[in-house]
Amino acid sequence: MQRIRVLVVDDHRIFAESLAAALAAEQDVEVMAAGSGPVALRCLERAAAEGRRFDVLLIDADLSGALTAEAGGAGDGAPPLVVRLRGLHPELRTVVLAERDEPRLAAVALQAGASGWVAKDCSLSRLLQVIRGVLREETHLPPALLTGVLRELTASRKHRSESERLVASLTPREHEVLRCMVAGLGRKAVAERLFLSPHTVRTHMQNVLGKLGVHSTLAAVALARRAGIGPVDLEQAAV
Incomplete structure (x- = not known):
């Protein structure tokens, strides 16, 4: 048995x-x-x-x-x-x-x-x-x-589809910045990782928020997660 x-x-x-x-x-x-x-x-x-x-x-x-x-x-x-x-x-x-x-x-x-x-x-x-x-x-x-x-699964699927559409509107660099945001990195840490100036990172972050239609980093991270976007690998050296 x-x-x-x-x-x-x-x-x-x-x-x-x-x-x-x-x-x-x-x-x-x-x-x-x-x-x-x-x-x-x-x-x-x-x-x-x-x-x-x-x-x-x-x-x-x-x-x-x-x-x-x-x-x-x-x-x-x-x-x-x-x-x-x-x-x-x-x-x-x-x-x-x-x-x-x-x-x-x-x-x-x-x-x-x-x-x-x-x-x-x-x-x-x-x-x-x-x-x-x-x-x-x-x-x-x-x-x-x-x-x-x-009903919940249907609504979740609709939200995910919309989130994926919005994330797809980002440029490759903005997508990198978003993944850093999902990892919880602040502006200075993102700048060091991507070899950018803090001012440039600030501009990218503003563009990300605008394209995603949100008003805060937390909202952007929540939307990214719905779209299946994970955090950047913090163990991996920046390229």
Whole structure:
């Protein structure tokens, strides 16, 4: 009998341990609980090093940084935890555990790579059905969420298309400056990296804001992220 290896990530210790115990009662399920993102990463890395990969991640929607960017250095946010975990372990299937049904967050979860969204108070049989379903490449959402999630995904696609159109209007140099802005670099740092004068960088930044139709660096960065523009590689030497 092939066993399903499940990792529960929730900072509510009693809930995580109770859920883990309930799942472990199933003959074909092996489960471990982690109370934070860093602990989950260590569990996954240790399991991979030992040749015992996890199959399914059950993660609390309200866990800090699970579905939204975490505050990082240099004014830039680290990617959501679900994105990082899926990037490091693409074979892992993710199911989000939620206190309440929120179409917007559920849509964000799907876009981040999650395969399912279930209520924390759902029955054990329902949770097992979802776990086994996502391993068959199925996507599981509560029926009551479907309309709202589809609406959110449609709106997100429209916003992304518009953002991509605006970013495409930038010159190559303005695009470089925008990526530096996404990385959280200030005018002086951008000037040093691109071997430009601060005055020239200021002009480029103003042009970027104007072409994107925004009035602040934060708004420009948000639009760039919607368009799929990542930060400039700070480890890479400027050319």
